[in-house]
Every structure is written in structure tokens, then in C-alpha cells.
Amino acid sequence: MEKELGKEYKNKVQRVAFLKDNCDGCENKGYMKAYSPEELQGHKEKLANVSIEIAEIEAEMKRIQAEYKGRLKPLKEERTIMVGNIKSKAEYVTEVCYRFTDQECKETGFYNEDGDLVECRPATADELQPTIFAVVRDNNKTGTND
Known part of the structure; x- marks a missing residue:
């Protein structure tokens, strides 16, 4: 096949007429121009x-x-x-908690200002050392005030 056809017609209308008259059929076709x-x-x-x-x-x-x-x-x-x-x-909060150590059970509990236990753990050696508050508290547990 030839690379070019009908280029001898400089007028576009004449060139289209020549191509249409001499072709075998006309189709719409997409291509890169x-x-x-x-x-x-x-x-x-x-x-x-x-x-x-x-x-x-x-x-x-x-x-x-x-x-x-x-x-x-x-x-x-x-x-x-x-x-x-x-x-x-x-929720995680940081507030003042009150520590109480039970000498008999050897446990330490922390209570918030509402009186709720927030943590309970085994007591450390330092916490098992008797304090004046622990002695008074333990005496009140017996129920006698002798």
C-alpha cells in the first residue's frame, strides 16, 4: 500500500471527493493523527x-x-x-490517695478521697515497720478500749 493517496489534490474538498469516489467503503475509525x-x-x-x-x-x-x-x-x-x-x-487520673498497710495480711491498699480502694499490693518491708498510726488503728480493731 502507498504511504499517501490523493495528495496531488491541494484542495481538501477535491481530495475528499477523490478518496470517496475511489474507496471500497467508508468507516469511522480512531487513530493517532x-x-x-x-x-x-x-x-x-x-x-x-x-x-x-x-x-x-x-x-x-x-x-x-x-x-x-x-x-x-x-x-x-x-x-x-x-x-x-x-x-x-x-479514665486515668492523678490525685491524692491514702495508703493503709494491714500488718496481719501484709498488704498495702491505696484509697481515693471517696474512700474507694484504687490499688492493693503486697506491702514492702518499709511499710511493715510499725508506725504510731498503725498501732492506734490496730488497737481499735479489737473493739475494746482498755
Whole structure:
């Protein structure tokens, strides 16, 4: 097959008429049509302009995303803490607790200001040393005030 057909007709209407009159059939067909040098240069310029605009929009988007990330971070941290607290049905607090050591059971218990036992563990050697408060408390356990 020839590379070119009907190029001798410079007028486009005449060339189309020649091709139509001499072909075996007409079909719609997709293909890659080469650009002329002028068209190619125009597309390159358009590509450069679109690329510049994309870069500007992406930079603005990064700035806005950073702003939103900054606003979201503390909320997400708070949510994580809240989910953990709900999951464990309690929250971690630091408050004054009162230590009591039972000399007989050799255990130490910590009570919060509501009087609830928050921790109980084996007593250490230092805690098993009798104090004046422990002696008074142990004397009151007998139920006699002799």
C-alpha cells in the first residue's frame, strides 16, 4: 500500500471527493493523527501553562491541608483518649490517695478521697515497720478500749 493517496489534490474538498469516489467503503475509525510543528508548539505552551497552574493549586492545597491537619490533630488525640477510656470504662487520673498497710495480711491498699480502694499490693518491708498510726488503728480493731 502507498504511504499517501490523493495528495496531488491541494484542495481538501477535491481530495475528499477523490478518496470517496475511489474507496471500497467508508468507516469511522480512531487513530493517532500527527501534529504539525505549529500545533505541537501550541500544545507544548498549553502544557506548560497547565503545569504551572497545577503546581500553584497543589501548593495551595498543601497549605490548606496542613492547616486542617493542625486543627484535626488535637481532636483526634482527644478522641483516642476518649475511646480508650470508654473501652476500659475508666479514665486515668492523678490525685491524692491514702495508703493503709494491714500488718496481719501484709498488704498495702491505696484509697481515693471517696474512700474507694484504687490499688492493693503486697506491702514492702518499709511499710511493715510499725508506725504510731498503725498501732492506734490496730488497737481499735479489737473493739475494746482498755
